[in-house]
Amino acid sequence: MIEIQNVSLTLDDNPILHEVTLTLTEKRIAIVGSNGSGKSSFVRLLNGLRTPSEGRVLVDGYDTQTEGRKVRRRVGFVFQNPDNQIVFPIVEEDVAFGLKNLGVPVAEREQMVDEVLNRYGLLSKRKQPSHTLSGGQKQLLAIAGVLVMKPAYVVLDEPTTLLDLRNKLRVSQAIDGLDQTAIMVTHDLDLVENFDRVIVFDQGRIIADDVPNKALRRYVEAMLDA
Amino acid sequence: MLDLYVEGRSALHRLGPGWKILGLAFSGTVLFAVDHVWLSILWLAISLTLYAVAGLPLWRAWRQIRPALWLFALIFVVQVLLHSWQLGLLVIIRFAVLLLLAGLLTLTTRSSDMIDGLEAGMRPLHRLGVRTESISLAISLTFRFIPVLTSVVHEVREAQSARGLERSVFAIAIPSIIRTLRMSEEISDAIDARGF
Ligand SMILES: Nc1ncnc2c1ncn2[C@@H]1O[C@H](COP(=O)(O)OP(=O)(O)O)[C@@H](O)[C@H]1O
Ligand SMILES: [Mg+2]
Numbered sequence: 035m036i037e038i039q040n041v042s043l044t045l046d047d048n049p050i051l052h053e054v055t056l057t058l059t060e061k062r063i064a065i066v067g068s069n070g071s072g073k074s075s076f077v078r079l080l081n082g083l084r085t086p087s088e089g090r091v092l093v094d095g096y097d098t099q100t101e102g103r104k105v106r107r108r109v110g111f112v113f114q115n116p117d118n119q120i121v122f123p124i125v126e127e128d129v130a131f132g133l134k135n136l137g138v139p140v141a142e143r144e145q146m147v148d149e150v151l152n153r154y155g156l157l158s159k160r161k162q163p164s165h166t167l168s169g170g171q172k173q174l175l176a177i178a179g180v181l182v183m184k185p186a187y188v189v190l191d192e193p194t195t196l197l198d199l200r201n202k203l204r205v206s207q208a209i210d211g212l213d214q215t216a217i218m219v220t221h222d223l224d225l226v227e228n229f230d231r232v233i234v235f236d237q238g239r240i241i242a243d244d245v246p247n248k249a250l251r252r253y254v255e256a257m258l259d260a
Numbered sequence: 261m262l263d264l265y266v267e268g269r270s271a272l273h274r275l276g277p278g279w280k281i282l283g284l285a286f287s288g289t290v291l292f293a294v295d296h297v298w299l300s301i302l303w304l305a306i307s308l309t310l311y312a313v314a315g316l317p318l319w320r321a322w323r324q325i326r327p328a329l330w331l332f333a334l335i336f337v338v339q340v341l342l343h344s345w346q347l348g349l350l351v352i353i354r355f356a357v358l359l360l361l362a363g364l365l366t367l368t369t370r371s372s373d374m375i376d377g378l379e380a381g382m383r384p385l386h387r388l389g390v391r392t393e394s395i396s397l398a399i400s401l402t403f404r405f406i407p408v409l410t411s412v413v414h415e416v417r418e419a420q421s422a423r424g425l426e427r428s429v430f431a432i433a434i435p436s437i438i439r440t441l442r443m444s445e446e447i448s449d450a451i452d453a454r455g456f
């Protein structure tokens with residue numbers, strides 16, 4: 035369970051989020067809203083990449099402000115641009131990076147890397163330079179690099195925005211197949227129809243929090259009003 | 261310039277990265293300490309032989325040197341004007357040998373092995389409290405982002421040439437730098453997020 039208690043966020047004197055309170059328990063949660071509404075800032079609070087200016091964020095009871103390491107172990111994070119999150123030149127090295135940070139011994143690492151690459155159809159690319167992969171394969175590699183660390187929650191910030199339709203579908207299938215709780219920021223509204231919960235942000239505030247069709251209807255109305 | 265690893269089973273591929281790095285450092289020291297053109301030529305021949313030993317074709321060797329050709333031309337001209345053509349030749353051969361050997365190191369060593377090798381070499385520093393993981397991470401990031409930065413500059417140049425600005429250094433440098441800075445913020449978040 036992730037609890038966001040009365041959280042406000044101010045960056046360089048600009049108020050970004052205003053007194054957000056939420057409890058996240060569902061398995062599939064989508065965050066939608068227009069550009070600049072605070073979605074990325076919000077999800078970065080969930081694994082302690084940002085810490086609140088006011089209020090608290092608790093992940094399974096651990097405060098992101100004081101127990102950053104434990105929180106990051108529980109919450110994996112997938113970014114919009116796979117080019118910025120693949121940090122090693124060779125595919126298998128990148129997947130091993132998180133495991134190395136966790137202190138997993140080499141032999142065990144090898145096997146876990148194999149498993150996760152196989153799951154995402156990247157086993158044959160194991161020894162290839164990561165920059166030679168297609169956009170969709172790069173995003174799958176980024177997801178693999180996060181999942182291999184076995185987090186309890188996976189946060190994804192617009193993971194399909196830069197992809198073409200085929201790759202979008204592949205990545206979204208991969209997300210559907212996750213055993214973990216997934217919290218996904220997206221503009222691809224058709225991908226969230228079968229989610230459990232959709233939260234709509236506007237100017238740093240939550241304007242709807244409901245099942246998909248109701249929340250999305252409210253989102254469209256708000257955008258038409260503005 | 262820094263080519264990536266090429267899969268292979270040669271003796272050079274199997275040699276420990278620490279030895280290869282030492283060999284490179286040793287060659288550099290000898291080449292610059294001994295002012296003798298024949299020694300440099302001998303070293304050049306050895307380097308090319310090592311490419312053959314590693315099972316790498318000559319065009320690989322040529323690719324290590326090609327990007328530096330204009331620099332070689334410049335050095336040569338300056339040396340001829342200030343000293344002699346013999347000295348110009350000596351200086352160029354030295355640089356060429358170093359480029360060849362540095363290239364050979366990256367071609368025959370997986371970057372992860374190189375990093376592990378460097379980490380092992382830096383262990384004494386680690387004991388003194390230096391965060392050597394950061395140094396090795398920085399090195400792998402360099403390898404990783406050379407192709408990414410190349411494509412950023414390429415994209416910016418295309419966009420600017422669509423506006424007729426392909427010859428303006430500023431029009432290409434400024435957006436490239438801004439994009440790189442933005443990227444670097446996200447990269448550092450991504451490294452944090454993966455428990456480094
Ligand atoms: N580091 C920062 N410093 C100051 N303002 C920022 C920073 N990051 C984002 N912002 C601002 O916060 C607002 C919300 O940004 P963001 O969370 O990225 O929104 P979204 O992901 O919904 O597009 C925007 O107005 C943006 O300009
Ligand atoms: Mg965003």
